[in-house]
Amino acid sequence: MIYVTINDESFIYDVHSLIKAFYPAEDIRVIPDNQDGPKDMCPKFAVYAGSDLISVKECVSDGYSRSITISNGLYDDRPAYKSELKRQLYNALTEYTGHSLPWGTLTGIRPTKLAMNCLLHGADEAKAVSYMKDYYLCSDKKAHLATDIALRERRILHGIADNAAALATGYSLYIGIPFCPSRCMYCSFMSYPIATHTKAIAGYIEALKKEIDYVASAFGGRRLDSIYIGGGTPTTLSAAQLSGLIGYVIDRVDISTIREFTVEAGRADSIDREKLTVLKELGVDRISVNPQTFNEETLRLIGRKATAAQTIEAYELAREAGFDNINMDIILGLPGEDMDDIRYTLRNVACLKPDDLTVHSLALKRGSRLAEILTESKDACDKLRNTDIDYETAMTLTEETAASIGLKPYYLYRQKNISGNLENTGYAAAGREGIYNILMMEEVQDIVACGAGTVSKHVAIQPDGSALITRCDTHKDLKLYINDIDMMIERKKKMYA
Numbered sequence: 001m002i003y004v005t006i007n008d009e010s011f012i013y014d015v016h017s018l019i020k021a022f023y024p025a026e027d028i029r030v031i032p033d034n035q036d037g038p039k040d041m042c043p044k045f046a047v048y049a050g051s052d053l054i055s056v057k058e059c060v061s062d063g064y065s066r067s068i069t070i071s072n073g074l075y076d077d078r079p080a081y082k083s084e085l086k087r088q089l090y091n092a093l094t095e096y097t098g099h100s101l102p103w104g105t106l107t108g109i110r111p112t113k114l115a116m117n118c119l120l121h122g123a124d125e126a127k128a129v130s131y132m133k134d135y136y137l138c139s140d141k142k143a144h145l146a147t148d149i150a151l152r153e154r155r156i157l158h159g160i161a162d163n164a165a166a167l168a169t170g171y172s173l174y175i176g177i178p179f180c181p182s183r184c185m186y187c188s189f190m191s192y193p194i195a196t197h198t199k200a201i202a203g204y205i206e207a208l209k210k211e212i213d214y215v216a217s218a219f220g221g222r223r224l225d226s227i228y229i230g231g232g233t234p235t236t237l238s239a240a241q242l243s244g245l246i247g248y249v250i251d252r253v254d255i256s257t258i259r260e261f262t263v264e265a266g267r268a269d270s271i272d273r274e275k276l277t278v279l280k281e282l283g284v285d286r287i288s289v290n291p292q293t294f295n296e297e298t299l300r301l302i303g304r305k306a307t308a309a310q311t312i313e314a315y316e317l318a319r320e321a322g323f324d325n326i327n328m329d330i331i332l333g334l335p336g337e338d339m340d341d342i343r344y345t346l347r348n349v350a351c352l353k354p355d356d357l358t359v360h361s362l363a364l365k366r367g368s369r370l371a372e373i374l375t376e377s378k379d380a381c382d383k384l385r386n387t388d389i390d391y392e393t394a395m396t397l398t399e400e401t402a403a404s405i406g407l408k409p410y411y412l413y414r415q416k417n418i419s420g421n422l423e424n425t426g427y428a429a430a431g432r433e434g435i436y437n438i439l440m441m442e443e444v445q446d447i448v449a450c451g452a453g454t455v456s457k458h459v460a461i462q463p464d465g466s467a468l469i470t471r472c473d474t475h476k477d478l479k480l481y482i483n484d485i486d487m488m489i490e491r492k493k494k495m496y497a
């Protein structure tokens, strides 16, 4: 545990997340200096935020201290002061640890949004890159990556609508199917094993239909830009159930304007020819077939029961069924994997040539079996934690693989506790970019999310052009969601009213 003291409580979150980025394997506690911590507390750093001074000191061996004098005016401008505090803390930690972070002071999940804002305010590409480097202290490579992606996203969004206000008049529909063939060790999503929840499916679909009725009546007349059915694994439903559910959506909701209809067929052990035919016939034009890794031993270890051979077979079936936009997800840093395993997975990806490749760096998420095991047992830590992976090199290898099959980065996001403190990146061939991914990540329009454990988003463009974003969620528990479906719909009504 690393203890840190701070004199201003309003910066606890920012100080915590930045120190955590430098010490990802440690628990961090930031305690106001006017409060007592635990008896045995021995703070490692003290952060002081004053009206004319910001300072960071190492407390343990009193060997390190960094401070900067600032003007009083800055102290009154809280966002600007917070940014300066983070830069000073970042510089101090870089000096102290001898390490820098690829994303500088950025600890949030949407770095491309900052580059996008910069472009929207009239900056050219060079200025946006400088802004990411000077203001957020990003590396040159990440500043260029964020700006390139923002430029590509802006071009794609322009294909839907000319400006932010027009984009926000449209909406996208998300439907969550929280069932999977088995639970993967690293997963923290809503996911119930299908074998033990078969009886719940009919009730769940009925509840979904009620939500879809609400969407049809409340959003009738608005432009629907994309539909995304995710989960879980939607293709754990039978062909008849998929047909019934998607058919219901098409009957009720005006889909005449949609540009993309995605269904995650993530697990190869849930895919067959009949389901693919149903999806294709109902107008689904983008699917995911997700290997995560092509290493059989890893797949067994993480409890992902689909084999690499099944993934290849499912992928070929999907091509035969006529899908010309197939996404693949892979994860860098899975338990027990080293750089050779990553190279092996990338060679398989290059052979299959998906249209879209999403590369995740493993994130240790609360609620996942992996996080539990690593907390419980030191031995398990040694076996499951990956120390053999150079994440920068692994990311470079994925970039090269993506480029070799004609894919370029088009969206990016970060997560808490992400391996190597890096990012997840979506690559796609020209014209195959996942539109829903961009709309969702850039928060430019309403995302109406139906299903248990989903979060709907309302984007309201303000007179000054900024976006005010509100969210509402649904119960994560399956039974509660079904029982309280009317209340779930009421929540949405209230927010979208």
Ligand code: SF4
Residues within 6 Å of the ligand: 179, 180, 181, 182, 183, 184, 187, 188, 189, 190, 191, 231, 232, 233, 266, 267, 304
């Ligand atoms: S298939 Fe996806 S959603 Fe299902 S358990 Fe595995 S990681 Fe989670």
